[in-house]
Amino acid sequence: MALYRAHVIVSIDSFSILKGAIEVKDTLIDKLKKYKLDQEVKVLEMSTLGQIKDVPVILIYPEKVVYAPVKVEDIDEIVEEHLLKGRVVKRLIKELPWLPKKPKLEEARIVLSNAGLIDPELIEEYIANDGYVALGKVVKEMKPDEVLEVIENSNLLGRGGAAFPTGLKWKFTRKAKGEPKYIIANADESEPGTFKDRLILEGDPHRIIEAMVIAGFAVGSHIGYIYIRGEYALVIERIKNAINQAHNMGFLGENIFGSDFNFEIKIHKGAGAYVCGEETALIESIEGKRGEPRTRPPYPPTYGLWGKPTVVNNVETFANVPPIIRNGPDWFKRFGTERCSGTKVYTILGNINNKGLIEVPMGISLRDVINIYGDGIPGDKKFKLAQTGGTSGSIIPESMLDVPMDYASMMEAGAALGSGALLICDETNCIVDLLKPLTHFFNYESCGKCVPCRVGTTKIYKIIERISRGGGLNTDISMLEDISKTMAATSLCGLGQAAAVPVLSAIKHFRGEIETHIFDKICPLGVCKI
Amino acid sequence: MPKIKSLEELRKLREETIKSMRVRKSTSTKITVGMGTCGIAAGAREVMHAILDELEKRKIDANVITVGCIGLCAEEPLVTIERGGQPGITYGKINVEKVPKLIEEHLIKGDIIDEWVISRG
Numbered sequence: 001m002a003l004y005r006a007h008v009i010v011s012i013d014s015f016s017i018l019k020g021a022i023e024v025k026d027t028l029i030d031k032l033k034k035y036k037l038d039q040e041v042k043v044l045e046m047s048t049l050g051q052i053k054d055v056p057v058i059l060i061y062p063e064k065v066v067y068a069p070v071k072v073e074d075i076d077e078i079v080e081e082h083l084l085k086g087r088v089v090k091r092l093i094k095e096l097p098w099l100p101k102k103p104k105l106e107e108a109r110i111v112l113s114n115a116g117l118i119d120p121e122l123i124e125e126y127i128a129n130d131g132y133v134a135l136g137k138v139v140k141e142m143k144p145d146e147v148l149e150v151i152e153n154s155n156l157l158g159r160g161g162a163a164f165p166t167g168l169k170w171k172f173t174r175k176a177k178g179e180p181k182y183i184i185a186n187a188d189e190s191e192p193g194t195f196k197d198r199l200i201l202e203g204d205p206h207r208i209i210e211a212m213v214i215a216g217f218a219v220g221s222h223i224g225y226i227y228i229r230g231e232y233a234l235v236i237e238r239i240k241n242a243i244n245q246a247h248n249m250g251f252l253g254e255n256i257f258g259s260d261f262n263f264e265i266k267i268h269k270g271a272g273a274y275v276c277g278e279e280t281a282l283i284e285s286i287e288g289k290r291g292e293p294r295t296r297p298p299y300p301p302t303y304g305l306w307g308k309p310t311v312v313n314n315v316e317t318f319a320n321v322p323p324i325i326r327n328g329p330d331w332f333k334r335f336g337t338e339r340c341s342g343t344k345v346y347t348i349l350g351n352i353n354n355k356g357l358i359e360v361p362m363g364i365s366l367r368d369v370i371n372i373y374g375d376g377i378p379g380d381k382k383f384k385l386a387q388t389g390g391t392s393g394s395i396i397p398e399s400m401l402d403v404p405m406d407y408a409s410m411m412e413a414g415a416a417l418g419s420g421a422l423l424i425c426d427e428t429n430c431i432v433d434l435l436k437p438l439t440h441f442f443n444y445e446s447c448g449k450c451v452p453c454r455v456g457t458t459k460i461y462k463i464i465e466r467i468s469r470g471g472g473l474n475t476d477i478s479m480l481e482d483i484s485k486t487m488a489a490t491s492l493c494g495l496g497q498a499a500a501v502p503v504l505s506a507i508k509h510f511r512g513e514i515e516t517h518i519f520d521k522i523c524p525l526g527v528c529k530i
Numbered sequence: 531m532p533k534i535k536s537l538e539e540l541r542k543l544r545e546e547t548i549k550s551m552r553v554r555k556s557t558s559t560k561i562t563v564g565m566g567t568c569g570i571a572a573g574a575r576e577v578m579h580a581i582l583d584e585l586e587k588r589k590i591d592a593n594v595i596t597v598g599c600i601g602l603c604a605e606e607p608l609v610t611i612e613r614g615g616q617p618g619i620t621y622g623k624i625n626v627e628k629v630p631k632l633i634e635e636h637l638i639k640g641d642i643i644d645e646w647v648i649s650r651g
């Protein structure tokens with residue numbers, strides 16, 4: 001392999017592509033050829049490290065200079081000045097605000113350890129970063145039960161929202177009767193404001209493939225599905241490419257690593273319904289039926305795809321598996337809190353300086369996430385509330401900012417971590433105005449299979465909508481509470497159960513503000529048009 | 531590409547790939563080539579290619595960096611070698627023929643070629 005003096009990395013991810021990253025890359029390659037630099041400077045693609053505002057990003061090694069945002073017009077200067085003459089283009093330099101200010105975060109990159117650092121289109125780069133070592137170890141040196149043991153001892157909890165122990169789920173599936181068994185990676189990611197799975201898959205697709213094959217070996221399955229949200233065109237392309245490469249090298253298909261273990265992965269594209277992220281609706285959808293949740297029990301580990309034992313795990317959950325196998329469960333338990341090991345990937349959005357993706361150890365407080373990793377709230381505005389876990393997450397006021405963010409502590413505090421979306425709102429946001437799109441979302445996405453959710457989501461939206469117009473009734477708050485509690489208790493799936501959460505937590509923490517809308521017909525912040 | 535059948539084969543492939551990704555890892559050796567208009571005219575680009583070839587041939591870990599003119603145009607091409615955090619040694623009038631000897635003496639034997647040096651530190 002030829003030695004290059006410089007590697008130029010162009011961010012090619014969905015955000016960057018929208019802002020012209022492909023054109024930037026093509027122009028760069030043309031210019032390098034023109035100056036005959038193409039033999040000494042190598043151009044690579046990478047997904048971002050998580051920053052989404054100033055894209056595309058160009059990162060030049062060995063100097064580690066970052067230029068962002070880069071336009072096609074800037075390429076001449078970058079090539080002539082930096083790559084030809086070695087003079088940094090100061091005008092375009094970007095400090096890496098999304099990189100850790102605390103050295104702690106660097107160590108905490110487990111899931112995103114490769115994202116933004118390797119070229120996701122090249123299997124060799126994954127291999128250079130210990131890729132497929134875990135798979136080799138598993139099929140060559142371990143028994144399925146030993147793999148199950150390692151995953152169980154690591155305390156890995158599902159990262160898709162429900163925080164179910166992954167080791168236990170795999171064990172149930174292994175023990176369940178029925179052949180064949182299936183492994184499904186849930187990459188539907190339809191939760192508004194969440195895009196962590198997309199960036200994991202765009203930046204490091206081989207990691208998920210490796211993890212799925214390991215899961216297959218552990219539970220005795222030979223076939224896996226990746227259920228990818230249909231809009232994720234780049235993810236689908238990269239996963240297809242990664243599947244081909246893994247096949248060619250013997251990490252997928254027949255006789256993996258020269259053993260007698262076989263495993264295949266198929267891609268299934270989702271069609272955009274939120275509820276299809278729910279595991280049983282997802283299974284129905286793969287079977288070609290309407291994506292409606294099943295009545296449970298039985299759960300997928302005993303009765304899943306085509307009625308057979310099935311593991312469904314979130315992408316981020318899978319992403320933790322290869323490093324756990326390589327480094328052992330005790331290594332994994334060093335991160336996070338006693339009850340929740342490892343890290344969590346969050347997408348931070350809203351009124352925050354550094355919007356994007358971060359990975360921090362379980363147990364970091366929301367206050368630290370906002371101030372240290374998110375670099376605070378823009379302007380001189382004060383924090384008002386955060387919503388954790390996407391649309392179906394709880395609303396968190398100032399007084400709860402210091403709760404350690406892990407699944408157990410958040411639950412005790414009456415909140416939920418959910419999928420890891422963090423929406424930060426400053427003092428200019430009105431609670432009723434915030435609830436309006438949320439409740440509308442649930443009303444729209446309810447699949448209609450069960451009454452409490454079908455009727456409840458409609459009623460709730462209507463009530464919130466009339467409060468925001470100044471038409472709220474004196475009984476509206478107690479009505480909202482009644483409906484929400486009924487939905488939480490009796491809905492068939494998590495959609496209806498979770499739809500109650502933002503409403504109930506908003507009433508709990510911001511009752512006064514809602515009452516002013518109803519009784520005084522005033523929006524204290526002047527947001528709602530009354 | 532042949533299929534990987536053992537962890538040993540995987541490790542070998544891994545080592546090979548790491549080599550080609552070396553440029554992204556910081557090494558303790560930094561070689562800087564002056565690449566101003568004057569340097570390029572004096573043959574700095576060819577010198578840099580020769581350095582890259584030599585590093586590859588001799589399996590030496592080093593980062594090669596280009597910089598602009600530092601104002602010693604008469605001495606171009608200029609090559610500065612810094613090792614292990616020590617102050618750099620700058621050599622002047624380096625040409626393609628001199629590169630193998632430069633790498634051999636300075637990087638392999640650890641001897642500075644005094645008569646080529648134009649500045650230290």
Ligand SMILES: Cc1cc2nc3c(=O)[nH]c(=O)nc-3n(C[C@H](O)[C@H](O)[C@H](O)COP(=O)(O)O)c2cc1C
Nearest residue numbers: 158159160186189190277278279313314317494495
């Ligand atoms: C309405 C609804 C939407 C969901 N959407 C997703 C999703 O997009 N991605 C996901 O991984 N899990 C989603 N889940 C959770 C899944 O049902 C399931 O718990 C998860 O995929 C299990 O993986 P884990 O154990 O690795 O977390 C959703 C659940 C509900 C109720």
Ligand code: SF4
Nearest residue numbers: 448449450453493496
């Ligand atoms: S809770 Fe809502 S989304 Fe879930 S099954 Fe019932 S109607 Fe469908």
